[in-house]
Amino acid sequence: MATHKLLLLPGDGIGTEVMAEVKKVMSWLDAQGIASFAIEEDLVGGAAYDSCGLPISEEAMAKAFAADAILLGAVGGPKWANVPYEARPEAGLLRLRKDLQLFANLRPALCYPALADASSLKRELVEGLDLLIVRELTGGVYFGEPKTITDISDGQKRAVDTQVYESYEIERIARVAFELARTRRGKVVSTEKHNVMKTGVLWKQVVSEVHGSEYSDVTLEHQLADSCGMQLVRAPKQFDVIVTDNLFGDILSDVAAMLTGSLGMLPSASLGGVEEISGKRRALYEPVHGAAPDIAGKGLANPIAMVGSLAMALRYSFGQIEAADRVEAAIAGVLAAGYRTGDIYSEGMTRVGTAGMGDAIVAEL
Amino acid sequence: MATHKLLLLPGDGIGTEVMAEVKKVMSWLDAQGIASFAIEEDLVGGAAYDSCGLPISEEAMAKAFAADAILLGAVGGPKWANVPYEARPEAGLLRLRKDLQLFANLRPALCYPALADASSLKRELVEGLDLLIVRELTGGVYFGEPKTITDISDGQKRAVDTQVYESYEIERIARVAFELARTRRGKVVSTEKHNVMKTGVLWKQVVSEVHGSEYSDVTLEHQLADSCGMQLVRAPKQFDVIVTDNLFGDILSDVAAMLTGSLGMLPSASLGGVEEISGKRRALYEPVHGAAPDIAGKGLANPIAMVGSLAMALRYSFGQIEAADRVEAAIAGVLAAGYRTGDIYSEGMTRVGTAGMGDAIVAEL
């Protein structure tokens, strides 16, 4: 049994609570001889800032480079509203993404049958929904320079952000999307604003070229980002894989997640390239939800997204597909059995807290 | 009875068809002595490109400057997919917005009671929905420089877009939002990504300052753009006025429009400042929907958004509130009476085409 080097970064708010539950699942996998983990742990976000004045320490970054995969809880909270911009909690997460070159953010939006009624959308529009947003994560307006605020005159300021994309960045994310579509329903929608943005013009052109030269077996459609937002609300089941840039991906994946009614339940993977020498792929796994300061510390948070993130790690980093399937089946199992944390509670179901849900998943395994 | 100088720019696709219907309403208002119009007409978008090689001619721009208000149909279509970037149909609309300094784009998202079932959302979530998106329209990533694609090496290209905001641009749009909130339910949500964008940092700061110094009677909340997208799906009725930048406004207003189930029915206003010398406010009114090339020329398009745009012109440009109310009541009336174009048809209703709907509205007036 191979040992996986895992770095745990619980972060802030409910991040620490849901991380405690995923540890139970890891212990179980270890005890069963299914997977063994060498675990390191460190701080990120506000917790790191409170301890060392930085949103992630150099030691933690070194551990991140050494790990086979990273599990992250969540970062942020009102407590750090006034820390300097460079040291805000989010900067820790952004540094991990950028320095480890985790360019491909996979965000499945899956509607669990047991939860279809929790969606804002009519049941028939979301039942069976299973789409995947492939978001570019290390480029675009998040990282482009200049990125400044300057004083101009009379108390007036000018703020500038810069969205930059080079062909190779678009090529590699397009390939990830087409490859994943081949393992799914074979359909990719590429989303940009080529009618007002030059990065959108290049995006559309490069995605079309990659498609034409290597993936013409996959169906490709282009949608403007505003239309895509509309179509997600109108008929989300038309989508299989959506590939888009960092900023559009941020908004559209949140809209897609909310559609499912399963927001507290959705995991995500952020993958880098496979390194030529070591054959290793850097990767970070985290829930789509945030630090939820309003319910933090109360034992109410839903740990399913965090446990689902471990399942994604088993699948994409460790090649343990069976173990991944087993964890995901346990999640579906506890839902079918009626266990519900507060965020997904409905009448007649069994209400549990964070630990209760973690225990139920282990029991189901 | 004052005469309003109106420039009609039908544009492309269904733009020309819906414009024909709003003319019937203008004739009726004229015949009744309610409002009189001095009408000019010109080309914009692909139609203008086909005629003069530009997406809007200098003559049309001169007419736009001379008019009291502009009614625009829609621009764009696959026919012009390969025209040069600077001459694409959208560029005509963007030039009107920029040169006339129409910085405030008002996009109401209203759920007509008769159509609540057409929404993707559960009826109780959208019934009575009445929110207004106030979108900055002359700044941000739409117009910032540099905006380029350059060859770098080996067939690699680099594309750049620049988002720029100066304090005064944020101040003036914030004021529009707060003023409108005062005439409504007194609540503004300001939306940006201050956690990753410097323009978001400045946006949040300036909106807060304008609020604190002049509008503390209005409730102000800040939401990140991704959260706002989620909240629009989760519980849209929490919103009264949302104020946001050009790009976020583009996506969020399309999502909001689609929520209502009334997409083909929603008008918009793009307003400039009031000029000190003439006391005149430049303004352009247009449907939220696009040129819909798939149904163009078939007499199927829904003209209600275009007629609603005239109502907005009566309200915001001509101060004819009663006439505006009357036109809007006629729209609600034909819907209550069961008239439906194909986009909003449901069983048991009376199916009409573009002209049939226009006639029904005039009859209802």
Ligand SMILES: CC(C)[C@H](C(=O)O)[C@@H](O)C(=O)O
């Ligand atoms: C926390 C924040 C920086 C982040 C982002 O904007 O990417 C978050 O919204 C996400 O989607 O992971």
Ligand SMILES: CC(C)[C@H](C(=O)O)[C@@H](O)C(=O)O
């Ligand atoms: C046609 C296009 C340039 C435009 C925009 O992106 O602003 C449209 O989507 C809109 O919202 O009015």
